[in-house]
Amino acid sequence: MFLDEIAKRRTFGIISHPDAGKTTLTEKLLLFGGAIQEAGAVKSNKIKKGATSDFMEIERQRGISVATSVLAFYYKDKKINILDTPGHKDFAEDTFRTLTAVDSVIVVIDVAKGVEEQTEKLVEVCRMRSIPMIVFINKLDREGKDAFDLMDEVEQKLGLHVTPLTFPIGMGYDFQGIYNIWEKNVQLFQDENKQQRGTAIQYDDLTDAALENAIGTKALNTLNDELELVGGVYPPFNQEDYLDGKLQPVFFGSALNNFGVQELLNCFVDIAPAPLKKLAEEREIDPTEKNFAGFVFKIHANMDPNHRDRLAFIKIVSGTFERNKPYLHVRHNKKLKFSSPNAFFAERKEIVEISYPGDIVGLHDTGNFKIGDSLTSGENISFKGIPSFSPEHFRYINNADPMKAKQLNKGIDQLMDEGVAQLFTLQLNNRKVIGTVGALQFDVIQYRLEHEYGAKCSYENLNVYKACWVEAQDETNEEFAEFKRVKQRFLAKDKQQQLVFLADSAFSLQMTQQKYPSVKFHFSSEF
Ligand code: G4P
Numbered sequence: 001m002f003l004d005e006i007a008k009r010r011t012f013g014i015i016s017h018p019d020a021g022k023t024t025l026t027e028k029l030l031l032f033g034g035a036i037q038e039a040g041a042v043k044s045n046k047i048k049k050g051a052t053s054d055f056m057e058i059e060r061q062r063g064i065s066v067a068t069s070v071l072a073f074y075y076k077d078k079k080i081n082i083l084d085t086p087g088h089k090d091f092a093e094d095t096f097r098t099l100t101a102v103d104s105v106i107v108v109i110d111v112a113k114g115v116e117e118q119t120e121k122l123v124e125v126c127r128m129r130s131i132p133m134i135v136f137i138n139k140l141d142r143e144g145k146d147a148f149d150l151m152d153e154v155e156q157k158l159g160l161h162v163t164p165l166t167f168p169i170g171m172g173y174d175f176q177g178i179y180n181i182w183e184k185n186v187q188l189f190q191d192e193n194k195q196q197r198g199t200a201i202q203y204d205d206l207t208d209a210a211l212e213n214a215i216g217t218k219a220l221n222t223l224n225d226e227l228e229l230v231g232g233v234y235p236p237f238n239q240e241d242y243l244d245g246k247l248q249p250v251f252f253g254s255a256l257n258n259f260g261v262q263e264l265l266n267c268f269v270d271i272a273p274a275p276l277k278k279l280a281e282e283r284e285i286d287p288t289e290k291n292f293a294g295f296v297f298k299i300h301a302n303m304d305p306n307h308r309d310r311l312a313f314i315k316i317v318s319g320t321f322e323r324n325k326p327y328l329h330v331r332h333n334k335k336l337k338f339s340s341p342n343a344f345f346a347e348r349k350e351i352v353e354i355s356y357p358g359d360i361v362g363l364h365d366t367g368n369f370k371i372g373d374s375l376t377s378g379e380n381i382s383f384k385g386i387p388s389f390s391p392e393h394f395r396y397i398n399n400a401d402p403m404k405a406k407q408l409n410k411g412i413d414q415l416m417d418e419g420v421a422q423l424f425t426l427q428l429n430n431r432k433v434i435g436t437v438g439a440l441q442f443d444v445i446q447y448r449l450e451h452e453y454g455a456k457c458s459y460e461n462l463n464v465y466k467a468c469w470v471e472a473q474d475e476t477n478e479e480f481a482e483f484k485r486v487k488q489r490f491l492a493k494d495k496q497q498q499l500v501f502l503a504d505s506a507f508s509l510q511m512t513q514q515k516y517p518s519v520k521f522h523f524s525s526e527f
Contacts, residue, residue, distance in 0.1 A: 002320070002356070006287050009358025010272050011081040011315075013098055015123070016108035017116035018089075021138040024255040025108055026071065026082060031258075032265050033080060035073035035346035069298065069313060070344035070360045078269045081360060089118055090438020093389060094298070096125055097371060097419060100383075101297040101315035103358065104132040104272045106264070107158075107248075108255075111137050111144030111171070115157040123158045130245030132273055135162060136264055141254040143172035148229070151250060160248045161241075163234040166263050168252040169215060169223055176215050178253060178260045179206070179223060181230070182237070182267050188214055189259070239271050275358035278317045280374070280381045285318050287357035291377040292319035292327060294361075296369050299418040301452065310418070311342070311362045312369040319377060321355045330374045330381060338363050370417035388422055388494075388525040391435030394464040394502070395442060400456035411453030415445055416495055424467065424492035424500055433492060433502070434459075435467050464502045466509060469494070469522040483516045498525065 016022040030036045071082045083102055085095040099105070105126055109115060126133055135154060137147075145153070151162050165182040168175060177188035186203040188211075203211045206227075212220050241247035249267070253260015275287040285293050298313040314321070321327075326335040342362035343352035355361050363369075374381050399408050412432070416423045421436040436442060442459060449455045470491075472480035484491065484499075492500045501521065503509035513521055 002290075003288060005356040006358065007274050008077065008079050009081065009275050009356060010078050010104075010269060011083065011102055011275065011358040011360070012104045012106060012268075012272060013083045013085050013095075013102040014106045014108060015085055015095065015099075015119065015126070017110070017113070017118040020108045020110040020113070020116070020119070021255045022085075022108050025106070025136065025138065025261065026084075028255050028258055028261045029080075029082065029265055030071060030073055030346050032262055033073035033075040033346075035071070069300065069362075071346050072344055072359075073346055075265060076269050079358070080269070081358060083360065085122075090436075090440035092118070092121065093419065093437045095122060096389065097297050099125055099129075099131070101295075101313075101360065102131065103274070103276050104134070106268070107133055107135045109135060109137050109150070109154065111139045111150065111252075112142055114145055114150060114153050120157060123160070127159060127245065132243050132245055133160065133248045134242075134264070134268060134272070135160070135248055135250040136255075136260075137250060137252045138255050140168050140171055140175050140252055140259070141257055147171075147226070147252065148233075151234075154248075154250070161235075161246060162248050162250045163237050164230055164252070165237060165249040165267055166251045166253070166260055167223070167226060167230060168260075169219060174219075175254070175259075176219060178263060179227065180263050181227075182249075182263070186211060187259075187263070189257075242271060243273055275317070278383060280383050282379075282381055285381065287318050289318040291379065292321050293317045293374065293376045293379065293381050294321060295375070295383040296371055296373045299365070299369060299371060300362075301414075301418060301448070310365045310367070310369075310414075312365040312373075314361050314363060314375060316355055316357050316359050316361065317383070318357055321359075321361055323351070323353050327375045328378050328380075329368060330376060331370075332368065336368065336375070340364060367414060367417070371419045388419075389437060390466050390468055390523045391422055391437055392466060393436045393439050393442070394433055394462045394467070396460040396462050397432050397434045397445075398458045398460060400458040404455045407453045408449065408455035408457060411449045411455050412445075412457075414453075415448060420445060420448075422467075423495055424502065427491045427493065428489055433462060433464075435464075463504050465505045466523075467492075467500050467502050468509070469525055470499050470501045471520045471522065473518045473520065477518055479516055479518045483512075483519050487512065494525065496525070 014022045014026055069084050073080055083098050085098050107119060107123060137150060147168060154160055154162055167179045167181060169179060170176045177186060179186050184205055188201050237249055238247060242249060251260055251264045255261055277284050277286050294314040294316045296312045296314055300311045323341055324337055324339055326337045329336050340351045342349045374383050399405055412423060421434050421441050424433045424435060426433060446457055449457050490502045492502055494500050
């Protein structure tokens with residue numbers, strides 16, 4: 001029973017450059033899963049262009065992002081958990097952290113735009129962690145790049161090894177349907193009207209006599225030639241290679257028109273991994289272990305400013321998580337019980353009695369958790385791989401209302417635990433510096449400090465190019481002592497009291513690295 005539940009789970013994230021169709025694809029997957037009844041039910045969580053200073057927009061986005069953090073549904077007896085990843089680049093760190101909780105990903109690419117910047121960054125993280133990936137090339141109803149050129153681009157720019165499992169018949173105005181290499185059948189649009197491509201007719205295979213009539217001899221010959229080329233150029237699909245992150249199957253379709261999505265979903269439930277083992281600092285944790293272990297990958301502040309409680313999202317790695325059972329909060333070494341753990345479904349959240357590996361539970365929290373914390377049945381386990389990244393925007397943060405110093409400190413503390421930004425304290429004068437991955441976070445912090453904590457802050461510019469964590473090869477090393485003395489002005493501590501070097505330019509970073517070869521400079525907080 002326990003093992004069956006684990007084998008049923010498919011927990012994954014969809015990543016893409018903004019506008020490639022992530023929201024549309026998510027919605028279509030939910031429609032096929034019967035989790036929603038109509039299109040338009042999943043709101044886009046993207047911040048609209050030009051709205052960067054519109055606080056209502058930020059709040060609206062926060063509200064939606066809590067609602068769409070996890071979208072669960074059942075399909076063909078599998079429990080699918082889609083973890084939402086923000087597309088906006090200023091929230092890239094949220095996406096990186098969410099990727100620590102997925103067992104596989106689907107990468108959406110726009111057929112006309114090809115591989116874009118944000119896709120490159122996100123895929124790189126997945127590739128480094130050997131996360132199994134499926135590529136979905138979207139918007140085939142529009143004119144775009146040739147299928148083979150696109151697959152070349154995916155291989156070159158993303159460093160992947162692909163093999164198509166579906167292939168488009170035509171493109172743009174001539175897009176007629178999909179040949180399913182995986183199931184060896186053909187789906188054609190039923191309706192000539194390009195606006196209504198909801199339903200499809202299926203042909204058993206390419207020799208089906210009716211098919212030639214339907215798409216014409218020319219299109220059929222082209223398809224046959226293309227499939228011959230596919231067979232010659234790309235390796236046959238091999239599930240083991242896919243699971244090892246060595247081979248990425250490619251699907252083509254149009255999420256907006258429901259085309260190619262069911263093919264993707266049917267194959268996904270067959271091949272995508274059930275919950276995987278996860279490496280903790282102490283040992284590897286197997287999902288089938290009886291004892292519970294999980295970690296916090298996301299914290300969301302409650303939308304109601306009158307209640308300062310938060311929702312901590314926990315990925316269950318092993319064992320079962322049960323309501324009202326005491327679990328060990330490893331960092332605080334204290335037992336906690338949760339009376340109302342939330343499970344998330346497409347249009348609702350509900351209190352859940354028991355959750356299994358692969359599932360995500362949302363726990364109400366009054367400030368106990370921070371990102372990366374682990375919760376277990378009793379064992380001291382710390383999960384690796386939830387690093388902070390070198391921020392790229394820096395400002396001094398000052399208290400703008402001396403009567404509210406306590407509120408300000410508490411607010412900053414909690415927002416940092418949520419992972420909104422990073423706080424550094426300068427060694428020289430104890431001034432506080434906020435470092436963020438995107439410029440938008442400064443507005444978010446100021447707004448939320450005021451509305452949720454009743455505190456006011458102001459910012460002051462600070463010329464820092466990059467923050468990097470520094471470490472001595474050997475603590476007694478004289479070179480390290482000299483580095484600390486000479487560079488004192490540029491040194492700070494992060495919230496974990498780790499030493500950080502704030503380089504004011506790329507040049508000075510490079511010079512410092514050259515001058516102190518025995519000092520190690522790290523670009524993420526985990527090393
Ligand atoms: P994102 O979450 O990756 O940012 O993308 P999203 O799904 O919001 O899609 C971005 C735009 O692309 C939307 O249009 C959406 O309708 C369109 N789109 C998605 N899939 C397809 C497809 O298969 N074919 C075509 N032609 N368009 C597609 P929009 O005009 O920006 O928004 P909306 O007003 O339609 O919501």
